[in-house]
Structures are given as structure tokens and as C-alpha cells.
Amino acid sequence: MTRPHIVVVGSTMIDMITYAERVPDAGETLIGERFVQGFGGKGANQAVLAARLGAAVTMATCVGIDALGDATVENLRREGIDVDHVTRTDQASSGVAPIWVERDGTNRIICVPGANHEMTQQQARTAVLATPQVDGVVGQLEVPQAVTSAGFRAAKERGAFTVLNPAPAGALDPGLVEVTDWLVPNEAELVELARSLGVSADGTPEHLAVAIARTTGTRVVVTLGSRGAAVCEDGEASVHIAAPTVEAVDTTGAGDAFVGAFAYGLAEGRSATEASRLGCACASASVTRHGTQTSYPTPEEVASLIQQLA
Structure with missing residues (x-):
């Protein structure tokens, strides 16, 4: 069987994670418990998880001409991800994401996109059109929305589905919404999305998902943390x-x-409900370990997860 192929038009970041009992108040200095540096960025994270599930993945991104960029490209290669459409720039440093994690697992993140904002519409379009097989294209909001729109429009020309993770939260360009099949926000992003669309943010996430689906003409999956997801x-x-x-x-x-995992499930031919179950299983496995990509299930572990869902 041919493996499903996913193109990720998105970000790469170097995660700089500090673990502490709590985050400091304004003007306060605390002693942290430990520090870890690892690979992240919403685009790269999503690409890595899909690749570990068995998808062929192409990454379209931009990194700096620096040591962090070198390490990022090598990490993608190690994960079996196609890096032919990763470009380098001397106009900005590679993206970084300082992250603070409290004892209960709650995190706070500041993204510094850097080179991610140097991506071009042509780069995204070429990545999608040049890939021999494309089942789905995934995007986020850590690269310019016009770039993601270009990739999604190319996806439509290829007959591929599109999945937009509207994060970090912000107003969406109408042109991007127009070429989005699936919106996948978390609860906070769902509320921000509702406000930006002029939709009442009152009500449960399930009700908001319906309201946003009607307003945008898309399909919506909202992630609910430990409570799972609503489709x-x-x-x-x-x-x-x-x-x-x-x-x-x-x-x-x-x-x-x-x-x-959700994008992989759709590309594999699963229903949205089954793809969401796979997504919940992979996300739940990840929160039991520290780190970002380092917390993700290994290929052997995802095989076991898929078997449990069968």
C-alpha cells in the first residue's frame, strides 16, 4: 500500500524549556528546577508525529543560516522527513520558543518566529505542486498567513484536503479560511476565533464549534485537553x-x-471521528513525558496505539 503523503507548510523552532514549581510574578526571579533544549515549532511537531505514524512527510519551512538552523534540518532528516523544500535565510535567525512548565504540567510559551517569517508564497506553492503525491496539507499561524494560503490553494489544485491549526490565536484572513477544509483550534483559540469572526463566545466548546463551522463553511475539531475533542x-x-x-x-x-495524528488519519482514509480518536491517543501519550518532540510516541509505540484503536 502507498503511504499517505502530507505536506506541512509551517514553522520550526528550537524549544528552550524551563521547568519550575511555578512561573515568576512580574519583577520576580525564581530558581528553576531544570532546563532542556529541544526541537519544536508547530509545523515541525505536527510533521514529526505524522511521520512516526507512517506518513511520508514533506516540510516547507525557512530557517536561519546558523547552528540552530543546521540542527533543525538534521533533526527533520533523522525523522525521515523530506527537507528538499526547507530554505535558508541570512535575513533572520532561526525561530526559538522559550517555554515555562509548571509542576502540574501547565505551560506558557513565547514564540520568536525569526526565519519562519521569511517564508514566501512561492516556496509553499512549489512544495505542494512538486511533491509527486499529496493527500493533505497542514498549516498553522507561525508563518505568514499568505504563505499558508498559497500552499492550501495549491493543495486544492492537487485534490488534497487542508487542515489549519489556528495557533497562536489570531484573526484569520478570509482568503485562508476560503481554502481551509478543517479548523483545529484548542479551547482558547476557539474563543479568540469566535470573537474575531463576530460570533458570540458564550456557550460550550461544542456549541462554539458548530457556530464557527456555520460561519466559516469549514469543518471544526476543537481539542479539549484531558477531556478529548469535539468534532x-x-x-x-x-x-x-x-x-x-x-x-x-x-x-x-x-x-x-x-x-x-488527525491529519495522518484523514490521509489514511479514516473518518474524522476515528482520526480524532487517534489524535487523542497520541496527544495523551505525549503528556506523560517531558519535552515536545521527545515526548511523542516512537514508531513502535504508535503501532501499539493504532492496534488498540482497531
Whole structure:
């Protein structure tokens, strides 16, 4: 069987993670418990998870001409991801993401996109059109929206589905919404999305998902953390997907794990409900370990997860 092929038009970051009992208040200095540097960026995270599930993945991104960029490209290669459409720039440094993680696993993140904002529309379009097989194209908001729109428009020319993770939260360009099949926000992003669209942010996430699906003409999956996810395919009702019960130690990258697995599931031919179950399983597994990509299930572990869902 031919492996499903996913193109990720998105970001790469170097995660700089500090673990502490709590985050400091304004003007306060605390002693942290430990520090870890690793690979991240919403685009790269989603690409890595999809690749570990068995997808062929092409990454379209931009990194700096610096040591962090070198390390990022090598990490993608190690994960089996096609890096032919990773470009380098001397106009900005590679992206970084300082992250603070508290004892209960809660995280706070500041993204500094750097070279990610040097991506061009032509780069995204070429990555999608030059890839021999494209089943789905995935994007986020850590690169310019016009770049993601160009990649998604090329996806439509190829007959591929598109998945947009509207994160970090912000207003969406109408042109990007127009070429988006699936919106996959978390609860906070869902509320921000509703406000930006002029939709009342009152009500449950399930109700908001329906309202946003109707307003945008897209299908919506909202991730609900330990409560799983809600899937709205028809603008009429949403289906709740429960997540496995686990003890969370670090939620960093869990949403990206869901998106990567969800996109893989769709590309493999699963229903949105089944793809969401796979997403919940992978995200739940990731929060039981520290780090971002380092917390993701290995290829052997994802094989076991898929078997459990069969």
C-alpha cells in the first residue's frame, strides 16, 4: 500500500524549556528546577508525529543560516522527513520558543518566529505542486498567513484536503479560511476565533464549534485537553471524543501531536471521528513525558496505539 503523503507548510523552532514549581510574578526571579533544549515549532511537531505514524512527510519551512538552523534540518532528516523544500535565510535567525512548565504540567510559551517569517508564497506553492503525491496539507499561524494560503490553494489544485491549526490565536484572513477544509483550534483559540469572526463566545466548546463551522463553511475539531475533542462535520452538531485517562507531567506539544495524528488519519482514509480518536491517543501519550518532540510516541509505540484503536 502507498503511504499517505502530507505536506506541512509551517514553522520550526528550537524549544528552550524551563521547568519550575511555578512561573515568576512580574519583577520576580525564581530558581528553576531544570532546563532542556529541544526541537519544536508547530509545523515541525505536527510533521514529526505524522511521520512516526507512517506518513511520508514533506516540510516547507525557512530557517536561519546558523547552528540552530543546521540542527533543525538534521533533526527533520533523522525523522525521515523530506527537507528538499526547507530554505535558508541570512535575513533572520532561526525561530526559538522559550517555554515555562509548571509542576502540574501547565505551560506558557513565547514564540520568536525569526526565519519562519521569511517564508514566501512561492516556496509553499512549489512544495505542494512538486511533491509527486499529496493527500493533505497542514498549516498553522507561525508563518505568514499568505504563505499558508498559497500552499492550501495549491493543495486544492492537487485534490488534497487542508487542515489549519489556528495557533497562536489570531484573526484569520478570509482568503485562508476560503481554502481551509478543517479548523483545529484548542479551547482558547476557539474563543479568540469566535470573537474575531463576530460570533458570540458564550456557550460550550461544542456549541462554539458548530457556530464557527456555520460561519466559516469549514469543518471544526476543537481539542479539549484531558477531556478529548469535539468534532463538527456538518455545521449542525458536534461529536465528543473522550481522551484516555493519563497522568500529565508536561502538556507542551500535545495539541500538535493531535493535529499531526488527525491529519495522518484523514490521509489514511479514516473518518474524522476515528482520526480524532487517534489524535487523542497520541496527544495523551505525549503528556506523560517531558519535552515536545521527545515526548511523542516512537514508531513502535504508535503501532501499539493504532492496534488498540482497531
